[in-house]
Amino acid sequence: MSITNENRDWKHEFEIAPGVVFLNHATFGPVPRKGRLAVEDLLRRQGRLESDPDVDDESYALLAAAKNDFAGLIGQRPERVAFVPNASFALNALLWGLDLRAGERVLVAENEFPAIVYAVRNLALRLGLQVERLPCPDGHVAMETLKQALRQGAAALPISWVQYFNGYRYDAESLAQLCHTHRCLLILDASQGAGAIPMGMAEAGVDAVACGAQKWLLGQTGAGFFSIAENPIRPIRPLYAGWLGYDWGYRFGDLQRWDRPLYDDGRRWEVGSYPYYSLRLAAAGVALLAECGIAGVYSRTQALIERLVRGLEGTRYPVQQFDDPDHRSAIVAVSGPHCEALREHLSARRIHVALREGNIRVSPHFYNSVDDIDALVEEVRGFDR
Ligand SMILES: Cc1ncc(COP(=O)(O)O)c(C=O)c1O
Incomplete structure (x- = not known):
């Protein structure tokens, strides 16, 4: 089977530690492997100075x-x-x-x-x-x-x-x-x-x-x-x-x-x-x-958010979404009681989201998987404070 952008596992482009679920891209993003290699290469070259750094x-x-x-x-x-x-x-x-x-x-x-x-x-x-x-x-x-x-x-x-x-x-x-x-x-x-x-x-x-x-x-x-x-x-x-x-x-x-x-x-x-x-x-x-294509990036995050919305439907922590899809983004707020404690609970399980203005902010990027969302949903559903 050929790997197209549709079914490619983009997470392999990153070096996120096993077990970590990172859903906080509205704060900062992870380093792609190619980024780390590019910086290491420059550091190594600046250390060795084999080529003339005056003409870069x-x-x-x-x-x-x-x-x-x-x-x-x-x-x-x-x-x-x-x-x-x-x-x-x-x-x-x-x-x-x-x-x-x-x-x-x-x-x-x-x-x-x-x-x-x-x-x-x-x-x-x-x-x-x-x-x-x-x-x-x-x-x-x-x-x-x-x-x-x-x-x-x-x-x-x-x-x-x-x-x-x-x-x-x-x-x-x-x-x-x-x-x-x-x-x-x-x-x-x-x-x-x-x-x-x-x-x-x-x-x-x-x-x-x-x-x-x-x-x-x-x-x-x-x-x-x-x-x-x-x-x-x-x-x-x-x-x-x-x-x-x-x-x-x-x-x-x-x-x-x-x-x-x-x-x-x-x-x-x-x-x-x-x-x-x-x-x-x-x-x-x-x-x-x-490489992924920005339209593909967006549709991936929307599918993940849709899964989150369905996963938290009927719980104490519904996803707050704007009705008009044209006013949506890759950020959603999850509201409910004890959000600060919930964020700490998630963080202790290495699920990273943010606390903003009293709500849990979830911001998935294109490489996140449905398993990431399911892990979040499971922990939120099980949180009983
Ligand atoms: C809308 C917006 N602007 C700016 C920033 C950050 O600004 P800066 O890049 O200057 O730290 C953030 C988040 O940190 C933001 O959410």
Whole structure:
């Protein structure tokens, strides 16, 4: 029988210890074997120094390939992607690059992840902006609520594409259309969606996307990216600069020059030496996702979540799912009594989920098996505190 992507056992691409059930990709992802090997190879080469490390064309080629894969994941051209250390850095770079003026309004969902909240609060304090908290009575901002807030004028809406604790996914295109009607710039934090769900940033008309690689992208900390559309509704300019944002042709023998041109692509934002180790890990993760195909990644997680929903039906711990499949993601919340104790019970049995805002958050990735879900269901059903 030939092994197709449909029936391939993707877990073999990882080195997760036997008996461990990892269902917490909304916090971080495991290291793919190829990622570990790539980092070990670089460490070994940097230790041995047999080839000239001053001319590292291989690493630059790797950066370009990784950028292609990152861009592919979000439906954007690679030239429009910039590597950064994490989503928070990306959000700050984008928000500061907007050149906002005192009195302008920024909209933030009241249940937003703190990466956005604190970046905006700092900016608002420094620049004298107004921050409008958008109510989320149903776990997300309703389009009507957003419309009303936009009518009063707003410069920017930075918002999580997928909500970190309940998994609600906004429709990127509807958000972009509505924001643009009111000349408001849309920044999507895709940390909980990119790598798990197909995304079409350019097609949806999203102005900017920010993302860390440590979760669904299967990288580790230290790598992330952002992307700015070709024609955002308001210009976003770099507020900082560094020598690697300028074009040296990747040759560094003559650095006494003050005339290097700023790159006209995403590299203008990449200001200093690259975190090659983190980027190698992220590149391996994203390459694996590309191999499976992002549509396949998503359908696998949905089948696993469906199994979880059925497995916990009628128990004290039902899965909270949004009715409309278009607003679902690879994150679900399981609610019920004593969730903290339940999480500890699961953790002691090496079943890893997260406790978020009083619920158990379950976030399977494409390589998880039905056995992983069944193990979780069995333990939850047997938990009698
Ligand atoms: C929506 C969202 N944004 C950002 C982050 C993390 O931000 P950073 O990569 O800056 O640590 C998380 C989770 O940790 C998240 O859920």
